[in-house]
Amino acid sequence: MAFLPLITASLVALLGADEPLPRKLADDYPTAALMRNQSGAVHMRYWADREGKVFRCEVLQVFGGEVFRPAACKSMIGIRFKPARNADGSASYGMITAFRTFVISGGRGAGREFISMRRPADLTLRQAEAGSDSPDIMIAVQVQPDGSVGHCEGIDDAAETLVEGACAEAKRRGALKGTDAAGAPISYVTGLLVRYDASNGS
Numbered sequence: 001m002a003f004l005p006l007i008t009a010s011l012v013a014l015l016g017a018d019e020p021l022p023r024k025l026a027d028d029y030p031t032a033a034l035m036r037n038q039s040g041a042v043h044m045r046y047w048a049d050r051e052g053k054v055f056r057c058e059v060l061q062v063f064g065g066e067v068f069r070p071a072a073c074k075s076m077i078g079i080r081f082k083p084a085r086n087a088d089g090s091a092s093y094g095m096i097t098a099f100r101t102f103v104i105s106g107g108r109g110a111g112r113e114f115i116s117m118r119r120p121a122d123l124t125l126r127q128a129e130a131g132s133d134s135p136d137i138m139i140a141v142q143v144q145p146d147g148s149v150g151h152c153e154g155i156d157d158a159a160e161t162l163v164e165g166a167c168a169e170a171k172r173r174g175a176l177k178g179t180d181a182a183g184a185p186i187s188y189v190t191g192l193l194v195r196y197d198a199s200n201g202s
Helices: 031-035 066-073 160-173
Strands: 040-048 054-063 091-102 123-126 137-143 149-154 188-197
Touching (some): 031 066, 040 066, 054 066, 066 091
Parallel strands (some): 091 188, 123 188
Antiparallel strands (some): 040 054, 137 149
16 A cells, blocks of 8 residues: 655645554455455545644545445544645645555455556646656645645656646646535645646646
8 A cells, every 4th residue: 555655845744654554554455355356446535634633534536346445544534644734834734645555465466457557646737848758746735725726846856847837737727625624624735746648638
């Protein structure tokens, strides 16, 4: 299972784990799937408060069978991560989109397709905007309660031109409006996976 590790940008820190994720996450494999030697993957989103505690988990897409849908979020609620940080250093709500795989080790290759699956992109741009052989990049953004994107920056060693194009598009499109556990609007920090696609016309 792969979750976004701690990522610290120059101004914004995304949610991340200081230590390995709790063992109970590894124990979430659906019994029915185990009995059938069935593998799968789940594209999911989870939200954490200013203390880094997960309060909401949402399944976005399931691959390999609906049996994996309830298992994806089963143990996420209440798990604590290192809190996200705003550009000014203050603690922030955080949201992570993750791609969790369920693969039986030692299986007869049935899970190989899920191991090699790429996480769906949060933002897809035309290849022409980046040049040839452009990699996927990550950007960190601060999202306001109205869904507008404020601060935006690249993560790791993403090329400046790619980051500028991705941030401009993220600000143009806006982002998902966030709410706390009680349903009140919040601002939050998140990371966006940006993919450059030669066949995409967006």
